[in-house]
Amino acid sequence: xxxxxxxxxxxxxxxxxxxxxxxxxxxxxxxxxxxxxxxxxxxxxxxxxxxxxxxxxxxxxxxxxxxxxxxxxxxxxxxxxxxxxxxxxxxxxxxxxxxxxxxxxxxxxxxxxxxxxxxxxxxxxxxxxxxxxxxxxxxxxxxxxxxxxxxxxxxxxxxxxxxxxxxxxxxxxxxxxxxxxxxxxxxxxxxxxxxxxxxxxxxxxxxxxxxxxxxxxxxxxxxxxxxxxxxxxxxxxxxxxxxxxxxxxxxxxxxxxxxxxxxxxxxxxxxxxxxxxxxxxxxxxxxxxxxxxxxxxxxxxxxxxxxxxxxxxxxxxxxxxxxxxxxxxxxxxxxxxxxxxxxxxxxxxxxxxxxxxxxxxxxxxxxxxxxxxxxxxxxxxxxxxxxxxxxxxxxxxxxxxxxxxxxxxxxxxxxxxxxxxxxxxxxxxxxxxx
Ligand code: SF4
Ligand code: SF4
Numbered sequence: 328x329x330x331x332x333x334x335x336x337x338x339x340x341x342x343x344x345x346x347x348x349x350x351x352x353x354x355x356x357x358x359x360x361x362x363x364x365x366x367x368x369x370x371x372x373x374x375x376x377x378x379x380x381x382x383x384x385x386x387x388x389x390x391x392x393x394x395x396x397x398x399x400x401x402x403x404x405x406x407x408x409x410x411x412x413x414x415x416x417x418x419x420x421x422x423x424x425x426x427x428x429x430x431x432x433x434x435x436x437x438x439x440x441x442x443x444x445x446x447x448x449x450x451x452x453x454x455x456x457x458x459x460x461x462x463x464x465x466x467x468x469x470x471x472x473x474x475x476x477x478x479x480x481x482x483x484x485x486x487x488x489x490x491x492x493x494x495x496x497x498x499x500x501x502x503x504x505x506x507x508x509x510x511x512x513x514x515x516x517x518x519x520x521x522x523x524x525x526x527x528x529x530x531x532x533x534x535x536x537x538x539x540x541x542x543x544x545x546x547x548x549x550x551x552x553x554x555x556x557x558x559x560x561x562x563x564x565x566x567x568x569x570x571x572x573x574x575x576x577x578x579x580x581x582x583x584x585x586x587x588x589x590x591x592x593x594x595x596x597x598x599x600x601x602x603x604x605x606x607x608x609x610x611x612x613x614x615x616x617x618x619x620x621x622x623x624x625x626x627x628x629x630x631x632x633x634x635x636x637x638x639x640x641x642x643x644x645x646x647x648x649x650x651x652x653x654x655x656x657x658x659x660x661x662x663x664x665x666x667x668x669x670x671x672x673x674x675x676x677x678x679x680x681x682x683x684x685x686x687x688x689x690x691x692x693x694x695x696x697x698x699x700x701x702x703x704x705x706x707x708x709x710x711x712x713x714x715x716x717x718x719x720x721x722x723x724x725x726x727x728x729x730x731x732x733x734x735x736x737x738x739x740x741x742x743x744x745x746x747x748x749x750x751x752x753x754x755x756x757x758x759x760x761x
Contacts, residue, residue: 369457370401372411372465373444375524377675377688380484381543384494384694385462386411386418390425396465397432399472404458410435412447414675440672442621445584463543479726479744481538484691487547488515491692497538498726498744500703500759503545504534509698513547519555521546525682526622527635530558537704546687554682557625557633562640565633570602572630579624579634585617587668592617594624594634601637615641616650623673626681702760703744707731711738716757722749730757 372393374382385393390411397409409432413419422434437443444459460468463482470476479499483506486492490511497506503520507513520531525546548555579594586592592614600612618638625633679688707714713734718724724743731741743759751758 368407370397370404370406370409371444371447371457371459372397372409372462373447373459374413375461375543376414376442376444377679377684378484378486378525378544378546380486380494380691381482382462383413383415383418384482385466386413387415387421388694389466390418390422392466392469393462394422394425394429394432395473396467396469397460399468400458400460400465401431406458407431409433410447412437412444414439414443438672439675441623441675441678442584442619443675445619445621446588446668446672461543477727477729477740477742478540479742481540481542482695483538483542484544485510485547486544486691487521487687488513488518488549489547490514492687492689493691493693494695495698496695497698498700498703499540499709499741500537500705500744501698501700502535502537502704503531505698505700506538506545507534507547509696510692515549517550518547519550521548521554521558525554525684526678527620527639528558530555537706539706540709546684552683554684557636560633560636562636565636566601569598569632569634569637573598573602573632574630575599576629578627578629582623582627582671582673584621584623585619587671589663590614590617594618594638597638597641598632598634612641613645613650615639616645618642623678626673626678700745700761702747702750702758705730705741705744705757705759707741707755707757709739710741711735713738714741716752718749718752718757720749720752723747724749724759730759 372386374386394411397411400406401409411422411426411432411434413422413434414437416436419434419436426432426434435447437447440446467478471478481497481499482494483497484492484494485506489507493510495506495509520534520536521528522531522536522542522545523529528546531545573595575595575598577595579598580586580592580596583592583594586594591610593611596611597615615638618635620635620639622635624638625635628634676685679685707716710731711733714731715734716731718728718730724730725746726743728743729740730743730749733739741757745759745761747759747761749757750760
């Protein structure tokens with residue numbers, strides 16, 4: 328039996344490290360899996376972009392730990408090769424040195440295009456079946472497996488309109504308010520927070536929102552910044568604008584990275600159906616499930632529309648109706664886009680300039696300061712669909728104690744991120760005061 332056959336028969340339950348890794352951070356599913364079955368010949372370490380400060384910091388400062396985590400993931404997934412993809416030459420040199428004696432893991436220097444990681448993951452280099460992890464997930468996997476240390480802290484970058492943009496080591500449940508204060512405070516009165524990749528992040532209006540396992544970076548922006556204005560635009564208004572000014576030029580499709588990897592995701596035809604008010608091509612609408620939310624279609628649209636928000640709204644409504652990314656129909660026949668792909672890549676700097684974020688893309692003031700909050704708010708939704716608190720109000724806990732577990736398959740666990748007393752337990756959160 329060939330190894331490839333073996334992978335194709337690997338069931339999820341045979342991969343014990345996978346779920347434990349998921350509890351540590353984010354797994355990025357690269358290709359749709361058939362239900363319950365994982366195909367994995369390659370594990371890739373991919374950084375978030377743009378503004379992937381935390382990933383760069385980890386690869387430069389804790390490369391050995393990330394590589395050890397990668398080895399654990401490869402072993403659990405029975406993957407033959409590992410690739411650590413980096414854009415920064417300093418990080419590449421450090422990793423190349425670490426990887427000198429490891430024949431099945433190598434560093435790969437990405438070209439500076441957006442979204443570079445996605446383009447790599449869908450190239451010949453990675454092979455057909457690969458999984459991608461962010462560096463922090465792998466570092467956490469190593470800590471949990473080899474050192475018995477659960478995830479209680481997160482590295483979070485805090486940039487944008489703050490006095491001292493920094494990377495902060497924050498206990499889970501630390502408020503964004505505390506992060507901003509540690510960075511010297513906001514430099515503008517009316518601000519909002521983008522949580523995650525600015526191309527497709529949530530706009531956070533509540534400054535007391537807590538850090539979760541998936542939080543990697545916040546960007547503080549003035550409320551009247553164009554990015555915020557677009558992100559807060561109601562979808563009904565987006566549709567009205569699209570109906571009045573979309574010229575059907577097709578640029579959004581021509582530069583869509585998913586389309587360029589051969590998938591039949593064509594944003595302009597989805598938009599055309601919105602304009603006509605009919606769903607004449609069901610497969611086209613289903614292809615919305617393939618959108619990775621990179622936001623390039625918004626950046627490239629010559630009349631300033633934001634097709635991404637329409638496509639993601641359709642995607643969410645399909646998800647709510649139980650459509651999954653595994654549906655073969657969504658994928659359609661692969662298109663051969665290899666001949667044009669290299670001419671249609673967008674440099675990351677162009678993306679940052681178009682978003683008017685260039686002044687925030689600077690070296691950070693402090694690369695690792697620690698937050699010491701008086702209290703933390705642990706959101707139960709991080710555990711999964713069926714979280715069960717294991718503590719009551721008044722209980723004393725120490726950092727690392729198990730405080731929530733999940734009942735459903737795929738649910739994970741949550742540990743106290745500071746030592747103290749439990750002051751609140753409800754269906755949404757646990758609050759611990761130091
Ligand atoms: S790029 Fe803009 S104007 Fe052109 S088809 Fe797409 S949404 Fe319409
Ligand atoms: S956000 Fe736009 S460009 Fe990016 S994958 Fe989705 S449709 Fe394509």
